[in-house]
Amino acid sequence: MSKTIQAVRGMNDLLPDVVARWQRIEAAARTVLAAYGYREIRLPLVEKTELFARSIGGLTDIVEKEMYTFEDRNGELLTLRPEGTAGCVRAGIENGLLHNQVQRLWYAGAMFRHERPQKGRYRQFHQIGVEAFGIGTPDLDAELILLCARLWRALGIRGLTLELNSLGTSETRAAYRRVLVAYLERHRSVLDEDSQRRLEKNPLRVLDSKNPAMQEIIRGAPSLADHLDDASRVHFKRLCEHLASADVAYTLNPRLVRGLDYYTGTVFEWTTDRLGAQSAVCAGGRYDGLVELLGGQATPAAGFALGLERLAELLALDASETGDGQAPQVYLAVLDEAVRAPALKLAESLRDRGWRIECHGGSGSLKAQLKRADKSGARFALLLGPDEVARAAVSVKDLRGDAEQTTVALNLIGDYLKQKLA
Ligand code: HAM
Numbered sequence: 001m002s003k004t005i006q007a008v009r010g011m012n013d014l015l016p017d018v019v020a021r022w023q024r025i026e027a028a029a030r031t032v033l034a035a036y037g038y039r040e041i042r043l044p045l046v047e048k049t050e051l052f053a054r055s056i057g058g059l060t061d062i063v064e065k066e067m068y069t070f071e072d073r074n075g076e077l078l079t080l081r082p083e084g085t086a087g088c089v090r091a092g093i094e095n096g097l098l099h100n101q102v103q104r105l106w107y108a109g110a111m112f113r114h115e116r117p118q119k120g121r122y123r124q125f126h127q128i129g130v131e132a133f134g135i136g137t138p139d140l141d142a143e144l145i146l147l148c149a150r151l152w153r154a155l156g157i158r159g160l161t162l163e164l165n166s167l168g169t170s171e172t173r174a175a176y177r178r179v180l181v182a183y184l185e186r187h188r189s190v191l192d193e194d195s196q197r198r199l200e201k202n203p204l205r206v207l208d209s210k211n212p213a214m215q216e217i218i219r220g221a222p223s224l225a226d227h228l229d230d231a232s233r234v235h236f237k238r239l240c241e242h243l244a245s246a247d248v249a250y251t252l253n254p255r256l257v258r259g260l261d262y263y264t265g266t267v268f269e270w271t272t273d274r275l276g277a278q279s280a281v282c283a284g285g286r287y288d289g290l291v292e293l294l295g296g297q298a299t300p301a302a303g304f305a306l307g308l309e310r311l312a313e314l315l316a317l318d319a320s321e322t323g324d325g326q327a328p329q330v331y332l333a334v335l336d337e338a339v340r341a342p343a344l345k346l347a348e349s350l351r352d353r354g355w356r357i358e359c360h361g362g363s364g365s366l367k368a369q370l371k372r373a374d375k376s377g378a379r380f381a382l383l384l385g386p387d388e389v390a391r392a393a394v395s396v397k398d399l400r401g402d403a404e405q406t407t408v409a410l411n412l413i414g415d416y417l418k419q420k421l422a
Helices: 016-035 049-056 061-066 085-094 138-155 170-186 193-201 203-208 212-220 230-245 308-317 337-352 366-376 386-390 410-421
Strands: 046-048 068-071 077-080 103-112 124-133 161-166 266-271 280-286 301-307 330-334 357-359 380-384 393-398 406-409
Touching: 016 103, 016 124, 016 138, 016 308, 046 049, 046 085, 049 061, 049 077, 049 085, 085 103, 085 124, 085 301, 124 138, 124 308, 138 161, 138 230, 138 266, 138 280, 138 301, 161 230, 170 193, 170 203, 193 203, 203 212, 230 266, 266 301, 280 308, 301 308, 330 337, 330 366, 337 357, 337 380, 337 386, 337 410, 366 380, 380 386, 380 410, 386 393, 393 410, 406 410
Parallel strands: 330 357, 330 380
Antiparallel strands: 046 077, 068 077, 103 124, 124 301, 161 266, 266 280, 280 301, 380 393, 393 406
16 A cells, blocks of 8 residues: 655644534624624735735744745746734735725635644634724724624634734834833843844834743833824724724733734734633734725725634534534435435435435345434434335434324425424
């Protein structure tokens, strides 16, 4: 036998049992997004590398270390999308969706980052992303957060923490950056290697260090909140008021800086303490400068993306799953190859009436077929053999109850199932 080929590290197969949970999340998200007027957009998996370098920022971990970038056959530099916002903005500009308009959009799909894989962190992962364009006021920030809260309720997810911060305008950040760098320079000797590197390139990211040894330095650092410009301060205050009046609890986290450079003003993350180190299940914020940076007219914008793997993992912890609505309702056992043709006909006629029927394939003893029927999750097994066909009937076995096996005329079986399964 030749050696088996395995999946690429960090890229997972999603087996049918897991997919059922994902579909539950996707269906709930679809309903909630429609309730707020968001419409789906579908975007390419591959974009020009330049798009991500310009929007996420050349000095971020994503662009520096994590992108799957390659030259195609024409020598063009392309990248598998590491996130969806940049592509969504690109598509919005390119298709004339953004200028002087309000757009509420969402997308779902695979993203790729060459991170070190661990529980909750993968190299191919999936997001549902939500982006709103054309509204610069804090009610939109609140809308995005309320939408998330409604989705958690719809999924029965409790116990997430909403962390909030404001990064101010890019001018505010530039001024704060100078103050922060001066502070960090004074403590350079105790900065770990990673923070020293970040200090050179992207000093705000030092605040994001998870190294316990760095926490004291970080706690003592000047706070961005004390350097916010007036407009950002008012915007953030309004958002907090909106959330309070909608009874959404939040925690202010002045160290929340996010790993992508396009944010301005509000940033937020929904976190959990139930998934280990990868605690963020959903994250986003305002990016009022990005449309212009990518060549469009200046347009305020905000959005977020949730991580489907992490959310599904969270749901699995409380699994009180009641089936996925996809198991067959009826398993059709075919007791003799001679009745294959009427069996197929029966299965088709029941599908015409909307039932989910799994038909036994190949041969097998009655016992083996009933074992399969039980495993399939079906409520009833229909047994069809030469005797039944001769009588224009089918035997019915209730797989989940203790009712006696019974025989039903073929022309009445649809009505029988309707009565039993309704
Ligand atoms: P992000 O924080 O990089 O933001 O990713 C959003 C979410 O995707 C994370 O909170 C996490 O749940 C999930 N995620 C990220 N990386 C991984 C990974 N390697 N494995 C599994 N899950 C992961 C963005 O991507 C922004 N585009 C969000 C946004 C939209 N901001 C504005 N609009």
